[in-house]
Amino acid sequence: MSAGRVALLFFLSVSWFANCAPPTCYSRVLGLSKEIMVALDKMHKHNRTKLCAEFLPKMFLDVHNSCIMAKLRDFLYVAENLPVEDCRERPIVVYLKRKARVLYIIINRVCFRDLVYLTDDCEALDTGYSSPRYTEDRLQILEETD
Numbered sequence: 001m002s003a004g005r006v007a008l009l010f011f012l013s014v015s016w017f018a019n020c021a022p023p024t025c026y027s028r029v030l031g032l033s034k035e036i037m038v039a040l041d042k043m044h045k046h047n048r049t050k051l052c053a054e055f056l057p058k059m060f061l062d063v064h065n066s067c068i069m070a071k072l073r074d075f076l077y078v079a080e081n082l083p084v085e086d087c088r089e090r091p092i093v094v095y096l097k098r099k100a101r102v103l104y105i106i107i108n109r110v111c112f113r114d115l116v117y118l119t120d121d122c123e124a125l126d127t128g129y130s131s132p133r134y135t136e137d138r139l140q141i142l143e144e145t146d
Contacts, residue, residue, distance in 0.1 A: 025111040026063075032103040033061040036096060043092050052087035056096075058126050063107075063115060067122035072104045 023031070037060070043053045059075055061068065079097045082088045107115065 025106065025114050029063050029103065029106055029111060029115065032099055032106065033063055036099050036103065037061055039092060039096050039099065043096070046092075049087075049090060049092055052082065052084065052090055052093060055082050055084070055087065060125055062119075062125060064118040065122070065125055066117035066120045067125055069104070069107060070122070071125045072100055072107075076100050076104065 040053070040056070040059065043049045043056075055078065057071075057075055057078055059071060061071075076097065079093060079100065080088075082093070087093055
């Protein structure tokens with residue numbers, strides 16, 4: 001019976017250590033962007049923070065969009081300079097500023113040249129909708145097939 005317990009303990013410890021692998025740069029960026037989006041959504045829905053949320057720019061984070069750095073920089077500027085002092089001190093705003101700053105630093109310094117940007121549609125970060133844009137090569141292929 002003790003051999004069975006030892007085997008079970010060994011199996012559980014191996015599976016636990018397997019899940020303890022450090023996150024990759026890409027997975028950390030994805031996780032942070034999701035955390036920021038969830039916090040922004042909560043901020044827009046909660047009655048106490050709706051007024052503060054109106055001052056912040058609309059933001060739909062897509063780590064595959066090359067405009068993400070400019071959008072994060074603009075968001076941080078607005079969040080640091082909110083016109084209502086009460087909003088600047090709200091825990092959710094402080095949390096958002098910290099997470100956005102960490103995401104900006106990770107993308108800019110840690111993941112430098114590791115991320116692949118699939119689009120440059122800056123408007124998609126404001127609206128949440130990405131319109132397909134064809135490059136010249138893709139247009140040329142489309143024209144030749146017609």
